[in-house]
């Protein structure tokens with residue numbers, strides 16, 4: 632007679648009711664701080680990632696990224712959408728062919744196939760929440776001709792030069 636316990640998959644499908652405290656230094660109880668990307672194939676500088684929510688019923692994840700002063704995320708684009716809220720600090724982002732200043736609590740929508748990159752201002756980390764689909768495609772990096780097309784916009788060229 633089979634008395635197998637529920638599989639890990641089934642047991643984890645519905646989240647457990649919980650409250651996880653906010654901790655000093657922009658951390659949360661029970662949440663690991665990990666490198667931004669597991670592979671070092673894409674250029675980025677000084678970023679940590681914390682996955683705050685990863686619940687199958689929601690079909691999305693909410694992550695907290697923190698870029699150290701002067702650091703930057705990978706310049707990339709992909710089919711999936713990002714919804715971002717700045718939680719800490721200031722910086723700038725490249726969005727398509729525009730550069731935008733970012734301040735705490737600003738909201739950034741990154742549609743499908745839109746080039747994007749975040750840069751932290753000097754002096755303080757840039758921290759932001761990023762909501763994303765759980766199932767998503769791999770980011771695409773710019774080719775030399777993509778970069779040339781982006782640099783045709785002077786503000787973008789200045790942003791990419793750092």
Ligand code: MN
Nearest residue numbers: 707713747770
């Ligand atoms: Mn992205």
